[in-house]
Amino acid sequence: MSKVTVRDLDVKGKHVIVRVDFNVPHKGDVITDDNRIQAALPTINYLTEHGAKVLLLSHLGKVKTDEDKAKNDMSIVAKRLAEVQDAPVTFVNATRGEELENAVKAQEEGSIVLMQNTRYEKGESKNDPELGAYWASLGDAFVEDAFGSVHRAHASTVGIPSNLKEVAVGFLVEKELNVLGKALNDPQRPFVAILGGAKVSDKIGVIDNLLKIADKVLIGGGMSYTFAAANGGKIGTSLLEADKEDLAKEFMEKGKGKLFLPVDTVEANDFSNPTEIKTVKAGEIDDGFMGLDIGPETIADFQKQLEGAKTVFWNGPMGVFEDPRFAVGTEEICKTLAGLDGATTIIGGGDSASAAKNLGFAEKFSHISTGGGASLEYMEGKELPGVAIIPEK
Numbered sequence: 001m002s003k004v005t006v007r008d009l010d011v012k013g014k015h016v017i018v019r020v021d022f023n024v025p026h027k028g029d030v031i032t033d034d035n036r037i038q039a040a041l042p043t044i045n046y047l048t049e050h051g052a053k054v055l056l057l058s059h060l061g062k063v064k065t066d067e068d069k070a071k072n073d074m075s076i077v078a079k080r081l082a083e084v085q086d087a088p089v090t091f092v093n094a095t096r097g098e099e100l101e102n103a104v105k106a107q108e109e110g111s112i113v114l115m116q117n118t119r120y121e122k123g124e125s126k127n128d129p130e131l132g133a134y135w136a137s138l139g140d141a142f143v144e145d146a147f148g149s150v151h152r153a154h155a156s157t158v159g160i161p162s163n164l165k166e167v168a169v170g171f172l173v174e175k176e177l178n179v180l181g182k183a184l185n186d187p188q189r190p191f192v193a194i195l196g197g198a199k200v201s202d203k204i205g206v207i208d209n210l211l212k213i214a215d216k217v218l219i220g221g222g223m224s225y226t227f228a229a230a231n232g233g234k235i236g237t238s239l240l241e242a243d244k245e246d247l248a249k250e251f252m253e254k255g256k257g258k259l260f261l262p263v264d265t266v267e268a269n270d271f272s273n274p275t276e277i278k279t280v281k282a283g284e285i286d287d288g289f290m291g292l293d294i295g296p297e298t299i300a301d302f303q304k305q306l307e308g309a310k311t312v313f314w315n316g317p318m319g320v321f322e323d324p325r326f327a328v329g330t331e332e333i334c335k336t337l338a339g340l341d342g343a344t345t346i347i348g349g350g351d352s353a354s355a356a357k358n359l360g361f362a363e364k365f366s367h368i369s370t371g372g373g374a375s376l377e378y379m380e381g382k383e384l385p386g387v388a389i390i391p392e393k
Contacts, residue, residue, distance in 0.1 A: 002393045004168040006043055006143050012051035013109055017139035019156050021146035022058035022077045029076045037080055039370050043145045043170035048087040053107035055139055056114045057156050063119035078114045087112050095120050096134060104138050118156045125154055132159015145170025148371035150386030157386035169390050179367040180378050183346055188310035189215055196221030197316030200244040205380035211255045218260045218302050220294045220318035227261050233283020238291040260305055264295030266326060293319025294329035303336050312337055315348035315376060321355050330355050338364035348375035
């Protein structure tokens with residue numbers, strides 16, 4: 001796949017609308033991690049340096065109530081953006097109307113306008129045609145650089161480019177498509193996929209697809225207990241999706257020889273305040289106990305399966321990694337991947353990315369995706385609406 005990129009556009013003197021992903025974690029008006037702002041800078045800087053008048057659009061948080069609006073005001077992002085790059089930034093506390101239109105008209109080459117949260121508009125998530133057309137009317141060209149949102153057909157991701165002739169992907173989306181596309185379509189082998197997290201239902205499509213294209217698929221995390229139950233094992237009070245047991249059996253049948261499940265489990269008698277923690281064989285969890293991490297034998301087995309891997313895709317922790325008592329599995333897998341020589345190691349966003357960053361291993365990975373949901377849908381083989389709308393070269 002070779003999409004039209006921002007390099008292919010003549011942007012000098014033009015109003016360029018850029019959909020960025022500034023959905024940053026924050027406490028009040030303090031941004032706790034500005035990684036998504038930093039990730040957008042290559043595209044923003046390229047445009048300002050080439051004389052574009054840049055209009056940035058992003059959502060921030062979920063906006064359903066007036067309280068959500070107050071909590072997710074984009075002005076905190078404008079302040080941080082102005083600190084991390086040189087172009088002048090104007091924040092407009094509006095998503096449509098005269099104030100926004102006048103700010104865009106008044107722009108000089110190399111300047112930036114950041115609009116208020118796109119989700120202040122109810123029509124955003126519904127891809128309201130009128131809203132998409134209105135936002136498109138503010139620009140001459142559109143650049144899609146919010147990988148974390150391209151799996152959603154919203155007014156800002158699909159509606160705007162539907163109404164403009166000059167559309168392209170930015171450097172961030174280009175990189176994501178190149179790295180994930182190679183893993184999906186032409187991986188260096190052996191290709192090992194590691195999937196964790198809470199639910200089988202969240203990852204049905206990606207498990208199914210990776211069983212077809214990967215050489216090995218390792219399953220950990222909360223969803224492994226549904227597989228254990230499907231195998232006839234005892235799982236105590238562990239997380240279980242009973243309606244997915246037949247599907248788990250189907251995956252185990254399809255994945256014979258390449259699907260690897262935990263062989264032991266760290267169990268505890270309480271999730272929040274455990275007084276007893278021990279390691280037991282998989283499928284032999286005691287009554288009244290729940291599995292909260294993979295055990296040492298599983299860690300050793302997974303490390304063995306990763307030996308010699310040339311491509312690895314990892315999405316989802318191996319246990320409740322937020323609690324240090326149940327973070328060992330996730331930490332050890334993270335360390336193993338960080339030390340794989342000559343391998344392309346990819347984290348598909350989400351909690352795995354948080355774990356790598358918290359453990360100080362982020363720099364050791366070939367690629368950490370900025371979009372957990374989008375990367376999973378892409379690895380599932382699904383079409384991403386915000387990418388599909390951008391033409392091929």
